[in-house]
Amino acid sequence: MKLLVCVSKTPDTTAKISFNAENTEFNSAGVQFIMNPYDEWYALVRAMELKEANGGTVTLINVGPADNDAVIRKGLAIGADDAVRIDCNPKSSLYVAQQIAAFAKDGGYDIVFCGKETIDYNGSEVGGMVAELLDMPFISFATNLQIEGSDATIVRDIEGGKETVGVATPFVLSAAKGMAEQRIPNMRGIMQARRKPIDVKSPIDFEDLSAVVSYEMPPAKAACKMVAPEDMDELVRLLHEEAKII
Amino acid sequence: MSVLVFAENQGGSFKKAAFEAVTYGYKTAQVLGTECIALCLGEASNAGELGKYGASKVLSVADASLNSFDSQAYTNVIAQAAEANGANVVVLMHSSTGKGLVGRLAAKLNAGSAPGVNQIPTNDGAFRVKKNVFSGKAIAEVEIKSAIKVVSVMGNSFQPEAVGGDISVESFSADVPASRVTVKSVDKVQGSVPLPEAEVVVSAGRGMKGPENWGIIEELAELIGAATACSRPVADTHWRPHHEHVGQTGVAIRPNLYFAIGISGAIQHLAGVNSSKVIVVINKDPEAPFFKAADYGVCADLFDVVPRLIESFKKHKANV
Ligand SMILES: Cc1cc2nc3c(=O)[nH]c(=O)nc-3n(C[C@H](O)[C@H](O)[C@H](O)COP(=O)(O)OP(=O)(O)OC[C@H]3O[C@@H](n4cnc5c(N)ncnc54)[C@H](O)[C@@H]3O)c2cc1C
Numbered sequence: 001m002k003l004l005v006c007v008s009k010t011p012d013t014t015a016k017i018s019f020n021a022e023n024t025e026f027n028s029a030g031v032q033f034i035m036n037p038y039d040e041w042y043a044l045v046r047a048m049e050l051k052e053a054n055g056g057t058v059t060l061i062n063v064g065p066a067d068n069d070a071v072i073r074k075g076l077a078i079g080a081d082d083a084v085r086i087d088c089n090p091k092s093s094l095y096v097a098q099q100i101a102a103f104a105k106d107g108g109y110d111i112v113f114c115g116k117e118t119i120d121y122n123g124s125e126v127g128g129m130v131a132e133l134l135d136m137p138f139i140s141f142a143t144n145l146q147i148e149g150s151d152a153t154i155v156r157d158i159e160g161g162k163e164t165v166g167v168a169t170p171f172v173l174s175a176a177k178g179m180a181e182q183r184i185p186n187m188r189g190i191m192q193a194r195r196k197p198i199d200v201k202s203p204i205d206f207e208d209l210s211a212v213v214s215y216e217m218p219p220a221k222a223a224c225k226m227v228a229p230e231d232m233d234e235l236v237r238l239l240h241e242e243a244k245i246i
Numbered sequence: 247m248s249v250l251v252f253a254e255n256q257g258g259s260f261k262k263a264a265f266e267a268v269t270y271g272y273k274t275a276q277v278l279g280t281e282c283i284a285l286c287l288g289e290a291s292n293a294g295e296l297g298k299y300g301a302s303k304v305l306s307v308a309d310a311s312l313n314s315f316d317s318q319a320y321t322n323v324i325a326q327a328a329e330a331n332g333a334n335v336v337v338l339m340h341s342s343t344g345k346g347l348v349g350r351l352a353a354k355l356n357a358g359s360a361p362g363v364n365q366i367p368t369n370d371g372a373f374r375v376k377k378n379v380f381s382g383k384a385i386a387e388v389e390i391k392s393a394i395k396v397v398s399v400m401g402n403s404f405q406p407e408a409v410g411g412d413i414s415v416e417s418f419s420a421d422v423p424a425s426r427v428t429v430k431s432v433d434k435v436q437g438s439v440p441l442p443e444a445e446v447v448v449s450a451g452r453g454m455k456g457p458e459n460w461g462i463i464e465e466l467a468e469l470i471g472a473a474t475a476c477s478r479p480v481a482d483t484h485w486r487p488h489h490e491h492v493g494q495t496g497v498a499i500r501p502n503l504y505f506a507i508g509i510s511g512a513i514q515h516l517a518g519v520n521s522s523k524v525i526v527v528i529n530k531d532p533e534a535p536f537f538k539a540a541d542y543g544v545c546a547d548l549f550d551v552v553p554r555l556i557e558s559f560k561k562h563k564a565n566v
Contacts, residue, residue, distance in 0.1 A: 013494055013514045017383040037495050094352060094359070117345075119381055119494055119517075123361050125349030128317055132353035137426045138317045140346030143488075153430070157489070158315065159256060159342050160440030164430040171426075174346075177496065178488050209358030209392040213374065216385050218520070224527070224537050229546030232558040235526070238542060240562065243524045245446070245503045246470060 001056035001147075001169075003047045004109040005080065006100055006130070007039040009064060009071040010120045019215045026120075026215070035071045038115025040078070041182040042175035046145055047113050048079045049180060054147070056110075057081045061103060063096045065089055069198060076193035077185035083196070088203040091211050093121075097129030098206040104134060110150070110169040116141050116176040124174070131172035139167060143178035249275040249282045250333035251301065252324050254343055255290035257434075258313075263339055263443055265299045265406030270366070270399045271337045272300025272409065277369045278335070285327045285418070287320060288312040297413030299406050305331075305418035314432070315343045316425040321350045323420045328355065330418070333394065335367075340398040341442065348398045358390035364403035381494040381517035401443060402500050441490065444473035446503045449492060449519070451477035453508020453529065453548055457485035462552045463507065469559050475499070477509045493518035508548045511536025528552065 011017070012032040019027050034040075047058045060075045060083035062068050072083045086099040104112060112134070114127035124140070131138030143162070144155035150169045155162055157176055185193075227235045239246040251271035253264040268284055275282040284301035286293045289308050296304050307323055324347075328336050336351065338344040340362045352359035365376040372389050375397055379386045390397075441447065448467040454460065467474045474490060481491035492499055494517035504522035508529065509515060516539050519525070527540040530547050537543045544551050 011380070013517070017380045019384075092358070093349060097349065097353060121379055121386075122377075122381060122498070123349070124345040125352065125359065125361055128346060128349030128351075129353040131317065132321065132350040138346065138350060139427065140317065141342055157342055158432070159254075159442075161432065161434035163314070163432045166428045166430055167426060177491065209356070210360060210388055210390045212379075212386045213389045214387045215379070216387075218378075218382070218385060221539060221541070224540040224543045226543045226545065229544050229551050229554075232544075232551065232555040233561065235542060235544065235555065236558045236562045239503065239524070239526070243503070243541065245524055246559070246562070 001050060001054055001110045002108055003050060003056060003058045003111050003113065004104055004107065005039065005044050005047050005058060005060050005075070005113045006126060007044065007060050007062050007071065007075050008036045008115075008118050009033050009062070009068045010036045010118050013037075013119065023214050023216060033071060035074055036115050036118045038117060038119075038175060040075070042177065042179035043113035043115050044075055044078055044080065045180035045183050046175060047111070048183070050147060059083065061086070061100055063088065063090050063099045063203070072198055073193050074185065076196045077189040078183055079189060081196065082199070084199040084201060086203050087200050092208045093123050093125040094129055094210070095206050095208050097126050097133060099203050100126070100130050101133035102204045103201070104130070111152075112136070112170075112172040114172065114174045116174045127172050127174040134172070137167050137171040139165060139171060139173040141176045142173045143176050145173065145179065247278070247280040248331045248333050249278065249280060249335045249337060250324075250328050250331055251282060251284045251337040252339075253284045253286055253296055254339050254341060255286060255288065258289060259291050260293065260295060262406060263341060263401055264296065266401065266404050267337055267339045267399050268296050268299035268301050269406050270404050273366045274335055274337065275300070277366060280334075283331050283333070285324065286415075287323060293415045294412040298408045298410055300409045301413070304413060304415045306415045307418050307420050307422065309422045311422055311425065314429045315346065316427045317346050317350045319423050319425045320347055321354050322423050324351055325354050326420045327418055328394065336394070336396045338396070338398040340400045344398045348396060352396045355394050355396065356392065357394045357396045358392040359396040360388040360390060361398045362400045363397045364400045378521060381498060382521050383517060400500065402445065402502070435489070439471065439473040441473045441475055441492070441497055442499060444499070445501050446470055446472035447475050447499060447501045447522075448472045448505045448507070449475035449477070449509060450480070450507040451509030452479055454480070454485070459549075460486070462556065466505070466552060466556050466559070469556060469563070472505075477515055506536050506540070507552060509536060510534050511539060
């Protein structure tokens with residue numbers, strides 16, 4: 001099986017979020033970056049498990065600048081065979097998807113994996129876009145994937161529950177919690193990753209149709225009102241009369 | 247020109263989330279000086295009710311093959327309706343279905359898109375919308391430049407506003423492509439409120455000590471009609487099912503009221519819940535970071551406080 005895993009780079013979950021003086025760009029000074037957890041823990045690890053069970057190859061693709069290589073190396077250390085980076089500074093999901101689709105179009109991949117969303121822009125868009133551009137089925141929020149020959153059985157999250165679907169390869173999926181368990185790369189993996197190739201390609205032309213024009217921080221919360229533990233009637237009263245919720 | 251809202255039904259009927267989306271579409275149409283048209287896919291009972299929230303037309307493709315979601319078939323039919331009605335904005339719900347659709351539809355229509363918006367667009371020469379980014383730690387303003395635009399509306403960001411009455415439903419004849427995805431089984435959580443839509447959520451963390459103690463959480467939730475949720479380590483150790491895990495790497499929610507019981511308030515947890523309108527924290531540690539994000543706090547042992555809170559809610563219910 002030929003498996004392609006889309007990986008993106010995001011600020012670490014504990015990163016302090018701030019912007020430049022004009023509030024037009026994320027301030028990355030002092031921020032540590034990681035592989036987007038959904039891409040790493042669920043998409044990549046499940047792809048590795050399929051390769052280990054059935055043979056084949058796992059290729060990583062990232063759309064981004066050269067400083068993304070550290071994140072790509074981590075994916076190679078987890079076990080991917082090789083990687084491609086489309087060298088650019090993407091500004092929209094559709095731009096990213098156009099690059100991935102252009103690369104994957106003639107690659108003969110059986111499954112294209114994405115994470116369910118990135119933890120920075122929270123878009124949930126790239127997987128569906130790639131699927132449309134490649135004219136493939138798209139299974140969003142997959143929490144379990146079993147494969148036999150070219151037939152896949154996938155459990156996915158739907159509104160208020162789960163659904164089990166069948167689909168034949170090739171297809172695109174977005175991976176959510178439950179799909180696999182996080183793997184920590186071992187020393188051997190890290191050493192091997194250094195010698196694995198990262199193929200750097202130029203992007204195809206595509207004009208962005210949307211862009212972030214500015215950022216702001218959410219309004220600050222008023223101080224927390226403490227309620228005496230003996231007086232839960234008072235908490236209920238506050239929720240009813242002051243917050244007007246209950 | 248028009249604003250086309252794809253209103254999702256749930257198991258054959260339209261609920262609050264769909265009305266919110268139509269309200270959003272109606273307000274957007276007002277800003278743009280055009281009409282709001284609602285589109286329904288699959289068989290549903292109360293489509294005419296969408297007129298109440300501002301749809302001037304309700305179009306329905308009542309094809310049974312659309313009763314279950316396939317991104318490709320849905321995208322195809324929505325695109326046909328967008329074209330037939332000269333839509334310049336397509337509004338989706340930011341639900342599981344909507345999230346599985348928004349990217350695909352944008353690619354199909356070659357549209358700029360903004361998933362998870364929580365504000366009505368501007369129309370001062372540029373089309374701009376706001377959405378949460380960095381898992382709720384910041385807000386971004388997104389400008390869409392294409393002629394046709396796709397947005398999905400974050401749940402519980404707009405209350406449904408009735409502006410008219412029920413209207414008659416027109417059938418829209420579309421080519422429904424055969425789906426390449428077959429649904430084998432559906433397993434809906436019965437009885438309880440689905441977490442992403444819940445207006446009140448009772449969430450508990452490792453402070454509960456073990457799964458056997460969840461009775462008080464369930465009792466409280468049931469009493470006030472809330473959904474239950476939990477922190478990540480609680481789901482990871484299988485004290486609670488995975489779908490209850492909220493936070494940056496779980497479900498992101500924005501209920502009107504969020505109870506955090508025995509949860510420390512780690513930054514990754516807060517990221518998924520800090521858009522809640524009111525947060526109540528019960529924690530015995532006065533230094534717990536969650537108090538900084540809370541509106542109301544109770545600093546005490548949860549095993550004393552929660553049963554007392556249940557009694558107070560019972561008393562309150564008996565009085566109203
Ligand atoms: C990459 C990454 C992603 C993550 N994503 C998420 C996520 O999506 N969601 C998430 O929740 N976490 C996430 N985490 C984990 C997060 O960092 C915290 O570890 C986790 O939220 C802590 O869960 P907790 O508050 O239940 O437990 P703890 O931190 O152990 O806190 C338990 C709290 O209960 C209180 N307590 C104990 N006993 C009592 C009592 N009897 N009465 C009252 N209070 C009591 C304690 O004072 C304490 O504050 C993530 C971590 C990483 C590294």
